[in-house]
Amino acid sequence: MNKIISLKVKSAHIKSLRAGVPLIKKEAIVNHNDVKVEGTIIELVDEKNKFLAKGYYGKQNKGIGWVLSREQKEVIDQPFFEKKLKTALENRRSLFNANDTTAFRVFNGEGDGIGGFTIDYFDGYYLISWYSEGIYCFKDYVLKSLSNLVDYKGLYEKKRFAEKGTYIEDDDFIGGERAEFPLIVKENGINFAIYLNESAMVGVFLDQRDVRKTIRDKYSKGKRVLNTFSYTGAFSVAAALGGAIKTTSVDLANRSKSKTIEQFSVNGIDYESHDIIVEDVFNYFKYAVRTKATFDMVILDPPSFARSKKNTFSAGKDYPDLLEKAITITEKDGIIVASSNCSTFGMEKFKSFIEKAFDQTGDKYKVLEEFGLPRDFKTIKEFKEGNYLKVVFIQKIT
Template structure:
């Protein structure tokens, strides 16, 4: 069991904890350099009143997360099992679905333990550790998970600095090793998944509702451009929804083979689709030069990206990205604008849209907006956790 340390915090953090804010911000402490990863903190206000127990797990602005407000609650296997079992119960509908066999089981602070993510892929579980601190509880959490579910195998992803000591081969934890690609379902379509291939497994589960909407409502008879396409998941759903043609553009060389595979596991003719390995910003110039235009343009860039020619930051450059898209979007076409940048909210995101259309001399209507799906449970007191913002914009 981890040692518990009594520690007094500043009034600002004390007020946050009383409200139930789950993150322990660094500036709420007098000094944090001597706090060891994984230590349990008994948090007290300046007057010495107990406020809660948290753990040290350094991530970005936070030095850890609140775990409980009960002074007598012990942070042990039983604690983790209670949290995991409650999260699993809330995902009953997903477990009982034959149409979707990949989803999030445990979503960090939304399910009561910041820094811990657990995803499910047709009998296999993938645990993502976001700090050395949460990783120090590995054995307890594994025991808690095993007591709560039956499984084929368990994999892990260390999403903190391992100082070069972490190899991709270490992803497998226990149970049976998967045979890859593992074919999982999402709303009746297939994805080829690789749990043993580094940080990315082949699909971002948080876009499930958006993909379904693209397939069911916006694709039939349309030409669809999917930028920053990764493994082409949006393109697969667009093609399945009756798009006349999809064009997938991504700078990564492996995107060609990965996207081809996703079409093939769904029985979609790859020859009728375009898969282009090119910098997205170069492609916009190419499309404009060739006078290409699309009925649907999908934008799902990383928050930050760097290529040989360009540096992209969604906080600074999304307006220009939208302007490039507007220039090749048909009249009454749809732009699906998405960002996972947690540093700004939907209001700011909409201001990028307004500016881009104003500077492009075109009008628009926001048809629909999306945030995280229901399995990505969030805390209302930690807005950064609800990071996904997606707008379906009709360009007039």
């Protein structure tokens, strides 16, 4: 690695840094131009050059690096990484031992002590996602640590640190044996077809595990379910397995239809008895209103930001209007599963969106359940942005 560079923290940011905030922001550093090489080990000091923390330089989203240690003498080397990974793996022991689940997160960035990368487990295969060129410089440390700690079938990676956070296309395979795709994994007994060798998204979002189980076990029986922004139809599969009369999956991406058919098929569900529609969700809402279509359950899990030919959606601004549309086509006593993975607001703000939407329609509602990230997506209280998932089960009661 490169030599250690000292960066001076502005006085206004010292308190938060000392309180444990792990993200290093550009605006917090006096001499941020002194470091230019990604992966450089940096020491943060106050205006009197007193040590505060050490970490690495790596541009990611709103930060320029992550704090790794509050101990000046601690060395950031391969044993450092291995110690963090070992603790993370031990914390997921119950999931490794579960018979009905073979896909989950084993390392969640700053939540497990090293911001900038995650590791997911898929039935013996490990997928590493790198979110900055800086953390990618430590790739050999991570691979050696994994090799020392686990017996894996194969290793894959996703490099997600191109300009604007887009995915860098690559072969993705980095070690062990190549998987045969689709790789079928289990989640609470549900089968999912996974592709570790395709785009940045592999076929299912692991952070919604508890939500899918709840939809299947408690709310789906005998229901007509609309799943919007459905991706590969994972929520629809959960609802169908829970006894839903019919599911309707709507997503703008052309590939969503074939992917959803596949997810139904690997679970032994007749996909032809369900509707899978390639359409802009906002256009579908208009169609539903026009045809007086209603549902017993509507699932809303939009991306934080989405753009189609005619519509642009930003969760922080547009979620209440989206939810209003869902309320309109939800039956009395029906359920709305409102979800957002936007990190710029928390659960309290999200609930204000729900209240605003119901005020707009004049309907009343009851909050039935709330979910955040599952236990394998470990977070720390000092970094609220890392605890991004908000899911609320709402009943329309008028």
